[in-house]
Amino acid sequence: MNLPDPAVQLSGAVEVAPDVLVIPNEHVGLVPNIGIIGGTDAVLVVDTGLGLANASDVRKFAEEVARGRRVHLTTTHFHPEHAFGASVFEDSYLVNRAQADDLRRKGTGYLEMFRGFGGAVAERLAGVEVPAPDLVFDDVHALDLGGRTVLLRPTGRGHTLGDQVVEVPDAGVLFTGDLAETGQFAIFPWLPPHDTDVSGLAWIGVMDGLIAAQPRIVVPGHGSVGDIAVLQGVRDYLGELRDETWRRRDSAMELDEIVAEVRAVLVERHPEWTGQEWIAPGVSCLCAEASQAG
Numbered sequence: 001m002n003l004p005d006p007a008v009q010l011s012g013a014v015e016v017a018p019d020v021l022v023i024p025n026e027h028v029g030l031v032p033n034i035g036i037i038g039g040t041d042a043v044l045v046v047d048t049g050l051g052l053a054n055a056s057d058v059r060k061f062a063e064e065v066a067r068g069r070r071v072h073l074t075t076t077h078f079h080p081e082h083a084f085g086a087s088v089f090e091d092s093y094l095v096n097r098a099q100a101d102d103l104r105r106k107g108t109g110y111l112e113m114f115r116g117f118g119g120a121v122a123e124r125l126a127g128v129e130v131p132a133p134d135l136v137f138d139d140v141h142a143l144d145l146g147g148r149t150v151l152l153r154p155t156g157r158g159h160t161l162g163d164q165v166v167e168v169p170d171a172g173v174l175f176t177g178d179l180a181e182t183g184q185f186a187i188f189p190w191l192p193p194h195d196t197d198v199s200g201l202a203w204i205g206v207m208d209g210l211i212a213a214q215p216r217i218v219v220p221g222h223g224s225v226g227d228i229a230v231l232q233g234v235r236d237y238l239g240e241l242r243d244e245t246w247r248r249r250d251s252a253m254e255l256d257e258i259v260a261e262v263r264a265v266l267v268e269r270h271p272e273w274t275g276q277e278w279i280a281p282g283v284s285c286l287c288a289e290a291s292q293a294g
Contacts (some may be wrong), residue, residue, distance in 0.1 A: 001098065005120035006030035006081060008049040010061050016217050016225055017171035019148070021065065023058065025222050027183070030081045030121060031240030033219050035175050036062050037168055039145025042070040046166050048085030050114075050125035050233040055085020072143065074152055076177025076221065077160045078102040079189070080114045086131035094143070096154040099162025102197075103130055109200045111192055155179065155210075158203040159187065170217030179206060180234045184274040185266070186241070188286075190281035200286045202243055207235035224269035240266060241279070259283045 005093050008031060013023045019038035025031040035046030043066045046248040048055040060069050073089035078099050084107075086093045095103075103257030115122045141152040151167040154281045159178045166175040178187050185223050211231045244262045253261075 003030065003117055003119060003121050004028055006050045006054070006124060008034065008054045008058060010057060011035045013061070014136065016219070017168065017173050020171050020173050022219055022225055023061070023172055024225070026118065032076075032082050032177075032221055033175075034058055034225075035166065035219060036065055037145065037148070037150055037166075037173075038065065038069070039148035039150075040069075041144075041146025042066070042072055043071045044074060044143060044145060044166075045089065047075050047082045047177070048088070050081040050121070051085055051126070051128055052088055054122065055088040058085070059088050062134035065240050069146075072145075074143075074164070074166060075099070076166065076175060076179075078107060078110070078177070079160070079164050080110055080125065080128075082177060082221070083131060084111065084114075084128050086133070087129065091134050093133045094137065094141065094145060094152070095133045096141070096152065096162060096164050097135065097136050098156075099138045099160075099164055100133050102160055102162040103132070106195060107131075109123070111186065125140070133268065154204065155199065156204045157199045158206040159160055162187070164205070167213075167215070167234065174210065174213070174215035174217070175219045176210070176221060176231070179203070179210070180220040181275075182220050182226060182229050182230055182233070183279045184223060185270070185276060186234060186237060186282065187221075187275065188278050188282040188285055190285040192284075196285075196288070197229055198285055199289065200238060200282060201289050204235065204238045204242065205233055207238065211235060218290070238264075240269070241282050242286055245283045246290055249287050249290050255284065255287060258287070 021036040023034040032047045037044045045062050073093045143150045153165050155163045248258045259280045
């Protein structure tokens, strides 16, 4: 697999609200959008990029922004490009309990899987170990940065079991991680038997809740920063995927036939989107959920 180098490009950093910066992923695979949120006493980094070198660059950049303020780190979920540089942020890494459990139970498997991509991805993961958080919380965690409180909100099962959004209420900014992307089909890490925790049905419910909160600025896990339309677009697509899958699941069609038909319909509706490879696992996930529901 010949993937481009997932290097975080610090030069593209942009302020989306007062003292809220986004280092954009520049539409490069396995590079997340990274946030830096400032208060008078501390700053919070949201996600690390893939590997120690990326995370070290992000931390150095955050320290330049902080100018003596303390630097904290949180991650939106446990996947390697979002969290597997966290060891660079010593004594300051905080996540929700479900995400900490994801790291403990599945982190090693994902590290091996991503190293298997070879090339620049494997090089970026040289020397990486699965990170362990310094602080774990069970419910919404209000982090006081000094004059600004940021909410670290576990959403429950969706893209992963440990999904967590980061809200900056005074600025109306929401960091979603991979619960939302722009310009691509939703990422379904449906990898039976190793990982079947993604839930298309629960994910729809999560999106409904995020939309109801009416954020002004939405920073997706990957893709362009936008507004509430980002959330609405993902919610609409997940509904399409569910409806097109379930419309066919009680027929005599085999799974691969259902996948082919659903893919054709969705690609025709969204011809400009990338990530068509995520349609098939999305269909498989929703077929499994339909069977479990009886």
